Amino acid sequence: MIDKKLGFGIIGCGMIANWHADAIKQIDRAQLIGVTDINDAAREAFSKKYGIKSFESMEALLASPEVDVVCVCTPSGLHAPIAIKVANAGKHIIIEKPMAITTQECDDIIKACETNKVKMAVISQLRFTDAIQRLKDAVNKNLLGRLIMGDIYMKYYRSPEYYKSGGWKGTKKMDGGGALMNQGIHGIDLLQYVMGPVKTVFGHAKTLSRNIEVEDTASALLEFENGALGVIQGTTSIYPGYSRRLEVNGDKGSIIVEEDTILSWDIEGQERPKDLNIGRSAAGSASNPAAFSVDGHIKQISDMVDAIIYDRKPLVDQYEGKKPVEIILAIYESSQTGKIVRL
Numbered sequence: 001m002i003d004k005k006l007g008f009g010i011i012g013c014g015m016i017a018n019w020h021a022d023a024i025k026q027i028d029r030a031q032l033i034g035v036t037d038i039n040d041a042a043r044e045a046f047s048k049k050y051g052i053k054s055f056e057s058m059e060a061l062l063a064s065p066e067v068d069v070v071c072v073c074t075p076s077g078l079h080a081p082i083a084i085k086v087a088n089a090g091k092h093i094i095i096e097k098p099m100a101i102t103t104q105e106c107d108d109i110i111k112a113c114e115t116n117k118v119k120m121a122v123i124s125q126l127r128f129t130d131a132i133q134r135l136k137d138a139v140n141k142n143l144l145g146r147l148i149m150g151d152i153y154m155k156y157y158r159s160p161e162y163y164k165s166g167g168w169k170g171t172k173k174m175d176g177g178g179a180l181m182n183q184g185i186h187g188i189d190l191l192q193y194v195m196g197p198v199k200t201v202f203g204h205a206k207t208l209s210r211n212i213e214v215e216d217t218a219s220a221l222l223e224f225e226n227g228a229l230g231v232i233q234g235t236t237s238i239y240p241g242y243s244r245r246l247e248v249n250g251d252k253g254s255i256i257v258e259e260d261t262i263l264s265w266d267i268e269g270q271e272r273p274k275d276l277n278i279g280r281s282a283a284g285s286a287s288n289p290a291a292f293s294v295d296g297h298i299k300q301i302s303d304m305v306d307a308i309i310y311d312r313k314p315l316v317d318q319y320e321g322k323k324p325v326e327i328i329l330a331i332y333e334s335s336q337t338g339k340i341v342r343l
């Protein structure tokens with residue numbers, strides 16, 4: 001057991017870095033040490049906002065003995081090269097989603113973590129919501145019976161201006177994909193977390209409305225290893241944008257989660273649990289990328305802090321983080337070849 005506060009550094013201080021900093025500040029066993037960014041003005045402003053060090057370079061941040069854990073919050077195409085440097089510096093890693101944008105890059109990160117014996121958590125903050133944990137628990141306890149269907153619908157709105165901001169969104173090199181690789185990966189991770197491994201996919205990925213290099217709309221049919229079937233639908237091009245909906249159906253029951261709220265819970269021969277919070281959810285980030293709370297990051301970063309202190313696995317480690325990336329890349333491959341892809 002480690003008996004000290006863990007020091008945190010952040011690489012890349014754009015939008016999501018604020019969620020990391022706000023979360024770390026609320027975790028007892030964590031201390032935010034400093035930040036770095038290639039944009040000097042941005043890192044200076046961020047260091048002032050949070051009262052932390054402003055490191056001139058990533059190398060300087062990685063050389064600091066005060067830093068035990070590094071949050072990688074850069075554009076997605078830079079996740080792999082930066083994560084490998086962090087691992088080689090012997091620091092634990094919290095990396096934003098997607099873990100990386102190719103399976104080769106995911107494998108390179110996995111190897112670097114294994115070689116350097118550092119832990120990694122890949123952000124998938126929605127796994128930590130009560131609704132998803134209740135759903136996962138119900139499936140684990142076989143309350144839904146044999147799983148028959150698992151579907152995720154992510155019909156979002158991102159404006160043309162959104163894609164122009166930051167200079168990297170919607171690009172093949174830095175975003176790696178669009179409606180699935182950037183926005184949809186959250187829901188795809190939840191789907192495979194609850195339903196289990198995906199066996200095959202057949203997909204279409206298209207750019208229908210936005211002027212970007214990657215897909216703004218995709219649809220895929222899935223077969224899971226357990227035999228169940230499913231659908232993934234993701235877009236960033238429809239007005240006005242709707243809440244994410246995850247539907248899990250078995251031959252003994254069905255549960256539907258909308259954003260982070262259970263919309264329905266129907267199990268044959270059983271009353272609904274009295275403590276279940278059922279209802280419509282708030283709109284979430286369906287049409288506003290910044291409209292989500294810091295709670296998920298607090299829970300996931302706390303899980304990682306515990307994993308380091310007590311030397312156990314975090315809930316979403318590097319092996320888990322690779323799974324939704326593999327599914328998304330298989331959908332892209334299927335769309336290009338017109339064939340079913342086996343994972």
Ligand SMILES: NC(=O)c1ccc[n+]([C@@H]2O[C@H](COP(=O)([O-])OP(=O)(O)OC[C@H]3O[C@@H](n4cnc5c(N)ncnc54)[C@H](O)[C@@H]3O)[C@@H](O)[C@H]2O)c1
Binds near residue numbers: 014098
């Ligand atoms: N978990 C979530 O819900 C969620 C939400 C939004 C974004 N994200 C992910 O977070 C990552 C960042 O997204 P964002 O919206 O914060 O982007 P952003 O454009 O707002 O910020 C990225 C920052 O990285 C900096 N940067 C670029 N190259 C760098 C380098 N080589 N070294 C150091 N800094 C560098 C940029 O200057 C910028 O300040 C992406 O991978 C994205 O997918 C996750």
